Amino acid sequence: MLFPFLVSAQGFKLPKSQKFQKVKFQLINNLIIVPLEVNGVALTFVLDSGVSKPILFNLTDKDSVPINNVSEVTIRGLGDGEPMKALSSKGNTFKLGKAKNYNQDLYVVLDKGINFSTSLGIPVHGILGYDLFRDFVVEVNYQANNIKLYDPSRYNPSDKAKSKSQTLPMSIEKRKAYVEGKVLMNNAEDVPVKLLVDTGSSDALWLFHAPEKGLDIPEKHYEDYLGRGLSGDIFGKRTKVNGIKIGNFELKDAKAAFPYRESFGFIKNFGDRNGSVGGEILKRFNIIFDYSRNQVTFKKNGYFKTPFQYNLAGIELQHNGLRYIAESLADANGVVRNDDASFGNVQILLENKTRLSLVPEIIVSSIRAGSPAEEAGLREGDVILAVNGKRIYKYKLQEVLKMLNDKEGKRIKVLIERYNKDLLFSFVLKKVF
Template sequence: MIIFIALLPFFAEAQQFDLPKSKDSEKLRFELVNNLIVLPIEVNGSKLNFLLDSGVSQPILFNISDLDSLQINNVSEITIRGVGHGEPIKALSSKNNTFRLNNITNLDQRLYVVMDKSINLSPMVGMTIHGIMGYELFRDFVVDINYSRKVIKFFRPETYKYRKDRTAQTLPLEINKKKAFLEGNVHLNNLEDFPVTLLVDTGSSDSIWLFEDDQISVPEKNYEVFLGKGLNGEVYGKRTKIDGLDIGSFSIKNAKAAFPDKKSFSSLTSLGSRNGSLGGEVLKRFNVVFDYSRGKVIFKKNKYFERPFQYNLSGLDLQHNGMRYIAESIADSRGVVRNEEKSFGDVQLLFESQAKLSLVPEIVISAIRTGSPAHEAGLREGDVVLAVNGKRIHRYKLQQVMNMLNDKEGKRIKLLVGRYNSDLLFTFVLKNVLK
């Protein structure tokens, strides 16, 4: 899970993002990875991958050590605080940078560079992620996110026209301190239609987070778990589910929820009226239009709306851990047939088996939930995942492997792993502990 809420020093607004005068909108395709939106953005001529994160106020780079070159301008040192257990971290502040998203440009963008190599989202996401950004794009455009088609459109606010659509609903959106907040209702324990104020956080791959207080408490059925990583370290809490979540007239039943521990948010001096966060696993069930300039948001159900929430039934967390070589067998046909009449009778094909070395991503177990099926089977952190139910996993993306390991309750999993130069086979049955 990914969560980034950064507290940055206040600076005056830089130049805005804009389109050529001849255009009123720009359309881009994005990758949807583990409920997160990944956009290609050029920074001073270098092509980078950014998470679109409405919970972050200004762009942050944190994975640039492997880049051939990246120029950043007018640099000074600052301190950043954020979510997680740990101390504030040092970063570089840079201004007068050029950002481009196709025809969208900003010639005077401020950004921050975190030099700590331990802050790296790429292993958890399963693809190279160089940074996060959000507020400036939402501020300067009406942002139309079509999760089902994986297309995002940016419109000039002054020319954007609202369409009549009976299946969509327009709701008020409060913009406060460069963040967007939405009112909703939750159903849990003995609370029915309990009103909550939620941070809209496209940079969280989770569904909904709730903060404990005098009225909101964790349901009895829960388990302790690693929830994600923030700028100041890891975030832990309790995983559970709630009876329902209402967004306007849309009702989501049996929603997955998490309650982060209070220490993780100790760096946030005041949560105000905020009760939690709304993340990508809920947002992707809609096509969403954000209009910060008018304080509005439009929700329209899409093909993901009725899909069940994805639970970690195995108890395993995975991440990429560099690359490794594997030997693959290939068949090399030998033999030539000649026939002047261009017709063939019986032909014998001779094959010679050969081995080819291939460089593939290495996927390892990064965490195991205590008491989970995988933990009881004897799996360990650091085990290299080789195959799931007979399928060699090197041709699959990280999220696809996670889906294999959490397919459905009651399914038997045969997991082949590498440990200390030995291949070991473990078997366990997937279980939902919240039932």
């Protein structure tokens, strides 16, 4: 993303007595979700190494966040939409654990269409990137779901050197980090690539179409929704390559995508950048980002051999407000259960026999043409009620997506609501390549 350059003295710091700060995070859809206080208000942000300045969005009437020293600017991010109006704010206080920045610049996007919470299943209020990576050595343990922040001046890289880890050069250009690697294309050719390290992308590998550089789209591919950027949806060609090499590490049969050029319309020239490496690859390592020394350390973890995940069903889901569901409190013999188990924050008891609970509604947000779900008759806007007999209000959004994409050859039965009618659809998950 491109933003106006703000110049001010600022920086995150730890208490002098503290060697490092450990912060737990949630790993949702390959994204790092951290708790962050903004001017004393507890919020949640995506830790995004692909963004230069923090951005606050998805504010509702329930959020009350004081913002300092405001002026209006225009910003643009990934996606095929238009630039948007935003507020530029200076002099804010950010707190992550005991790490604090008392003079943080911030952008505030007021467009209600910018909302990643609906697709992640939890409230997300913004993204934080370069400023944190600049001020600390950041150790990301994807397997233990925590990050450690070290003061660069007190950090000794040799203390973290391990036999199965590898430290590689990392270039910092326009406040973004890049590593070099090789992509093993399907013609068996190893193509050198320079990749943006993007923890804010849930995808695996994005490549820019450049046949003259050996980066041509493989014959086996399909058009797919790749994600949501600040400026709109991103589409491209989904495929896979024989592998990707980063240092001495090699991932075979790697999931890849070639995003359409329109999604990067504001970038006139990619220079020597060939794409991005995102969370579905990065999570296979525990990583130490050391911007101060222009280096990054990779150590493979328990996710390393996990198969790449494809959308076998061909549908995307998102939250769409709330709905009431009815739960009988009586067992098969008519005896009323005496328990407090429920699945919503609001409950209404009817004659002590039926409980109405307010739960998130999950709908089909998009569907891929020619996919098993589309051929079975599912449509965008359908409300998901159950998957293979399991009522989905008991599950998180990402868990429902996993049910729908379990494994090749599995039959999926989906109960949906459409125009106040319940309909049952059935389809078999097929291999995409």
